Amino acid sequence: MPTVTINGIECEFTPGDLVIEVADRNGIDIPRYCYHPGLSRPAQCRICLATFQAPNPRNDNKLEPMMGGKLLPTCVTECVDGMVVEMQSKKTIANQKAVMEFLLINHPLDCPVCDQAGECTLQDFSYQYGRGHSRFTDTKVVSPKKNLGDHIYMYSDRCIMCTRCVRFTEEVTGTSELMIDSRGDKSTIDIFPGEPINNPLASNVIDLCPVGSLLDKDFLFAQRVWFLKRTAGIDPFTSSGDNIWVEHNQGRVYRIKPRHNMDINTWWITDEVRYGWKFVHSDNRLVTPTRKEHGVQVDATWTRAYKQVIDTIRGASKTALVISPTLTTEEAYLLVRAVRSMNENISLFLGPVPTDGEDIEYPNPQAGKAFVQRAEKVPNKNGVKRVLDAVGGGYKEFDTFVRNASEFDAVVMTANFPSAWVTDDLVDALNGRKTILIDTTQSVLCDKADVVLPSSTFAEKSGTFENCTNIMQHFDQAIPNQHDSKSEGQIALDLIELANGGTLKEHAPGFGAQIVDEQPGQVPGASDSILLPRGELYDAKTIRNRMGEDFESLKIVGESVQDAAPEELVESDMELIEL
Ligand code: SF4
Ligand code: FES
Incomplete structure (x- = not known):
């Protein structure tokens, strides 16, 4: 089988595989914003760039820099047998720092109040790949918050213009509610006047957004994400069998997210599955x-x-x-x-x-x-x-x-x-x-x-x-x-x-011990401690x-x-x- 070496690790690949796909399969970190395996690949964010060397058949198969030593995007470059990819070279690291600095120029530093904090790749990559300080002294462009649909708020100034959301509505739902308005540092994602994004799969754009720009109205300020636990679930509302995560804390469900399964739902779920859980905590x-x-x-x-x-x-x-x-x-x-x-x-x-x-x-x-x-x-x-x-x-x-x-x-x-x-x-x-x-x-x-x-x-x-x-x-x-x-x-x-x-015995169903969250800042969670008479415990x-x-x-x-x-x-x- 042909092999490619990424960051010194030799990995097998099938012809046609992209470098980023092979890296993902082998647990090698490559930062990315615009790339998503379920969408087209515009290679526009440039954070995934690496240095490439490949054997040159016209020079005795000696390793030579590809494209004259220019950095290439791993999200669109296909593997070649014997290729060597380096994400940690001086040039690559300088590029990552430059991209992060560029993306953060107009990005507000509002992580403490941002709902995405804790699951934001801008935040994560800024720690991993960014600089410790900003050299930008001018006034940031401030963009408004927008109401894009029944479930989606947009914090425009947090957007890094990765276009995942736009491509989703074009390529997956085919509804094209989202577009890029204006140019340069004034570009903004928007809907067409009077045409909100309310298609049956609309809220997948919230999951796709790598930053806190598209947020779920339903989850807004409800819970810090690092307090949540996720339990594997199956769509309980339709016959799809879609794989979901039930995310919860202290005995309460806070949201449902899609769980990746290429055999069934790929990366997505419908809004009816995402928001159908409310009856769990209903007063009724x-x-x-x-x-x-x-x-x-x-x-x-x-x-x-x-x-x-x-x-x-x-x-x-x-x-x-x-x-x-x-x-x-x-x-x-x-x-x-x-x-x-x-x-x-x-x-x-x-x-x-x-x-x-x-x-x-x-x-x-x-x-x-x-x-x-x-x-x-x-x-x-x-x-x-x-x-x-x-x-x-x-x-x-x-x-x-x-x-x-x-x-x-x-x-x-x-x-x-x-x-x-x-x-x-x-x-x-x-x-x-x-x-x-x-x-x-x-x-x-x-x-x-x-x-x-x-x-x-x-x-x-x-x-x-x-x-x-x-x-x-x-x-x-x-x-x-x-x-x-x-x-x-x-x-x-x-x-x-x-x-x-x-006869029935009075005991808890044995689930209580697992529900007490032990992370800092948490009160012990609700536990199933109610002593109800039970026969054999259901398993x-x-x-x-x-x-x-x-x-x-x-x-x-x-x-x-x-x-x-x-x-x-x-x-x-x-x-x-x-x-
Ligand atoms: S709103 Fe989010 S998903 Fe859409 S382009 Fe901006 S950063 Fe990307
Ligand atoms: S992830 Fe490769 S260019 Fe954006």
């Missing part, structure tokens, strides 16, 4: 179990509520179990087993599968792969169907349940949707049925149900989602269960324990293995599931000092 969350007494809902302990659930299911001649396609595959499996352990005579239904229009493709020749916004607005229809087929021996669609609900005297209904989902038809269908509702937020059904069990959102649990192309991916629990909620998986395990004559991996042991056709779940990336701190290069 169900906080404790309730049961209907004399026609009104009253708070109940978990033990009391479980007793009523078991009595209801055991006493019913025909029970319907509606499994929501928002639940994990493991939870679907456990719920079927739990209800079956109380009453063999159950009928299984898949919960509602909302859709919105058609799938929308965003072709990206640069990435060689289109990004797709999915029309189906649930994450795990395929995983739930797989379980219902294997364990339940078949199921019927939600419409059939609504039409035939009168056949059942008891109904166990799961939901966990991020927005309103109950229809009038459903309310009518449940009239006169003993209803056990397992859900996350208040709805009109909560008043009607005989027992309401508060369940946990995607951020408070782990498990597997199988996307619309049948890729099964595991995701981790990011934050503790909110209020007195439990995951549907835990609820099912508790019910199995009780139905088999066991997605254990359940996956059990599924495979119990049902040959479910072995594939344990075998094919892709593990989540490990939890990370959102690292800052700055040293934190405890005051």
